[in-house]
Amino acid sequence: MNIDFSTSIPIYLQIIEEFKRQIVTGELKPGDKIPSQRDLAAQIRVNANTVQRAYREMELMGLVETLRGQGTFVSQNQGLVEETRIGMLTNLVDDFVRAVQALGLSQDAALELVKSRFSELEAREEVNDK
Amino acid sequence: MSITDQALIISNLRKKYPKVEALKGVDLALPQGEIWGLLGPNGSGKSTLLKCIIGLVKPDGGEIKILGQVPSRRTKAQIAFVPEVENLYRWMTVRQAIDFTASFYEDWDEGRIPGLLEFMGLDPDKKVSSLSKGMRARLKLILALARKAPLLLLDEPFSGIDPASRDRIVEGIVRQFKSEVQSMIISTHAVGDTEQLFDGVVFLDEGTVSLQGNAEDLRDQYGKSINDLFKEVFA
Numbered sequence: 001m002n003i004d005f006s007t008s009i010p011i012y013l014q015i016i017e018e019f020k021r022q023i024v025t026g027e028l029k030p031g032d033k034i035p036s037q038r039d040l041a042a043q044i045r046v047n048a049n050t051v052q053r054a055y056r057e058m059e060l061m062g063l064v065e066t067l068r069g070q071g072t073f074v075s076q077n078q079g080l081v082e083e084t085r086i087g088m089l090t091n092l093v094d095d096f097v098r099a100v101q102a103l104g105l106s107q108d109a110a111l112e113l114v115k116s117r118f119s120e121l122e123a124r125e126e127v128n129d130k
Numbered sequence: 131m132s133i134t135d136q137a138l139i140i141s142n143l144r145k146k147y148p149k150v151e152a153l154k155g156v157d158l159a160l161p162q163g164e165i166w167g168l169l170g171p172n173g174s175g176k177s178t179l180l181k182c183i184i185g186l187v188k189p190d191g192g193e194i195k196i197l198g199q200v201p202s203r204r205t206k207a208q209i210a211f212v213p214e215v216e217n218l219y220r221w222m223t224v225r226q227a228i229d230f231t232a233s234f235y236e237d238w239d240e241g242r243i244p245g246l247l248e249f250m251g252l253d254p255d256k257k258v259s260s261l262s263k264g265m266r267a268r269l270k271l272i273l274a275l276a277r278k279a280p281l282l283l284l285d286e287p288f289s290g291i292d293p294a295s296r297d298r299i300v301e302g303i304v305r306q307f308k309s310e311v312q313s314m315i316i317s318t319h320a321v322g323d324t325e326q327l328f329d330g331v332v333f334l335d336e337g338t339v340s341l342q343g344n345a346e347d348l349r350d351q352y353g354k355s356i357n358d359l360f361k362e363v364f365a
């Protein structure tokens with residue numbers, strides 16, 4: 001796990017975001033075991049109480065489940081994974097919309113730009129693949 | 131929060147040296163089971179404050195309560211203090227330094243030593259005089275972590291050492307700190323690479339607390355890292 005602590009966001013939220021990212025991208029699959037709190041704390045050199053807070057929040061959200069004496073596991077709930085993916089994408093789109101509004105672009109112009117960037121970047125990837 | 135939830139309570143602590151007023155009425159509360167950073171530039175009063183807690187400096191006024199008790203020989207035995215100054219005999223081997231320190235403390239846990247030596251990459255047969263500054267800092271930490279003291283005070287453990295040693299020390303603290311039974315204060319003026327270690331921070335500015343609180347709450351409240359806040363306060 002890699003987290004950039006130079007940012008101004010509480011560290012436990014950054015840990016949760018990283019797990020969410022790994023879960024929605026499939027790096028972590030339902031039922032996968034995640035590191036123990038102490039191991040993760042040591043690995044990323046973060047206060048164990050901070051890691052504990054992140055795990056507790058993820059348990060409350062239902063993202064992970066801790067089984068006594070066995071460890072912490074990614075939830076088997078596929079619906080929740082999908083919900084998390086939509087939530088993360090919605091946040092990204094919200095940031096984009098606010099940035100576009102701040103720059104004074106109309107909705108139609110912004111959507112046109114998004115389409116043209118999709119074509120451009122996909123074309124570039126095809127070239128790279130060859 | 132009741133008084134018993136606090137490992138340490140300091141109220142209106144004052145200390146004046148002939149030429150400088152080191153502490154101008156410091157208030158501080160350290161919750162049990164937490165690691166707090168005592169942050170400030172050199173000369174801000176950090177060492178004086180730690181020395182008052184351990185009992186090496188007698189304050190002019192104010193109150194200190196360690197686990198609910200006023201400082202005494204009894205509370206001193208409950209504190210593991212790592213001073214900034216070199217306190218190791220250079221002619222000893224690492225093993226001798228460990229045995230020597232162990233002889234002073236009833237709460238010494240010899241069982242922790244082999245694992246700590248291995249983790250810190252220290253050879254017990256080496257002479258203290260042959261160790262780098264970073265390696266000596268690692269040894270000093272081992273001597274504190276081998277004790278079952280409920281309160282640990284580390285004075286500038288990262289000062290002037292290489293990044294690899296600093297990372298080892300941070301990781302060693304994360305691995306070994308037992309939040310169920312221990313509380314810790316670490317003084318430092320190098321906040322950047324260590325801020326993720328702290329539950330809470332106290333900014334000490336020329337003998338006065340200018341900011342104090344839970345580290346995550348401060349990041350949330352100000353939208354800044356502790357390091358950025360530190361730079362702002364002490365610019």
